[in-house]
C-alpha cells in the first residue's frame with residue numbers, strides 16, 4: 148500500500164476529524180500531498196499540522212462560493228474525498244423542511260456543485276470519492292432522510308462517473324463505524340448502539356476508521372473502478 152498515491156494531491160473535505168481525518172492520514176502515508184478542506188479553517192489547519200506536508204483550505208460544501216474559490220486557489224487536484232453530512236433523524240411526522248434541505252445539501256447538492264467546479268481541475272486519471280451509508284439499504288423509522296440522502300449518493304456516483312469520465316467517481320457506504328462521531332452519545336449509549344450494530348452484521352463487530360481508510364485508499368488508486376458504491380459494513384445489508 149505504501150506510496151500508492153505518490154505525487155498525487157488529495158483534497159479531503161471533512162478531513163479535520165473522524166473518517167475524513169483517518170482517510171487524510173492514510174493518504175499522506177501512501178505518499179499523497181494532502182489538503183484538508185473544512186468549513187472551519189482553524190480546525191482544518193490544526194488537522195493539517197498533524198500530517199507531514201499537509202495544508203488546509205476553507206470549503207463549506209453547502210456554500211458554492213467557497214467551493215469555487217477553493218478550486219481556483221488549488222488549480223489542480225488528483226482526488227477529492229467528501230465526507231460531509233448533516234443529520235435529521237426524526238419520524239416523518241416530525242420532519243422540518245430546512246433540516247431536510249440541509250441534509251440534501253451536505254450529501255447531494257454540495258457534491259454536485261463540487262463536481263461542477265472541480266472536474267475542470269481534476270486529473271483525467273483522478274477521482275471523486277463520495278460517502279453514502281448503510282441506512283439507504285436498511286429502511287428504519289426515524290432514518291428516512293438519512294436513508295434517502297445516502298441512497299442518492301449511490302446514484303450520484305454512477306451518474307457523475309458517466310458524465311465526468313475518464314475521471315472516476317465512486318462511493319463508500321459504511322455501516323455503523325466507530326469514527327468518533329458517536330462519542331457525543333456518551334459511553335453507555337454508544338456501547339448500546341455498537342452492540343446492536345455488531346449483532347446486526349455478519350462479522351459481529353462495528354466498523355473501524357481503519358476499515359474505511361483502507362477502502363478509500365484502494366478506491367483512489369483503483370484505476371479500473373468507476374461508478375461503484377463499495378459497502379464496508381460487515382454484510383449488514385444481508386442480516
Ligand SMILES: NC(=O)c1ccc[n+]([C@@H]2O[C@H](COP(=O)([O-])OP(=O)(O)OC[C@H]3O[C@@H](n4cnc5c(N)ncnc54)[C@H](OP(=O)(O)O)[C@@H]3O)[C@@H](O)[C@H]2O)c1
Nearest residue numbers: 161165166207208230231232278280321322323324326328
Ligand atoms: N460513522 C458512521 O457510523 C457512518 C455510518 C454510515 C455512513 N457514514 C458516513 O460517512 C461519512 C463520514 O462520517 P464520520 O463518521 O466521519 O462522521 P460525520 O459526523 O458525518 O463527519 C462529517 C464530516 O464532514 C464535515 N462537514 C459537515 N458539514 C460540512 C460542510 N457543510 N462543509 C464541509 N464539511 C462539513 C464535518 O466537520 P464539521 O461539522 O466540524 O464542519 C465532519 O468532518 C458521512 O458522510 C457519514 O454520513 C458514517
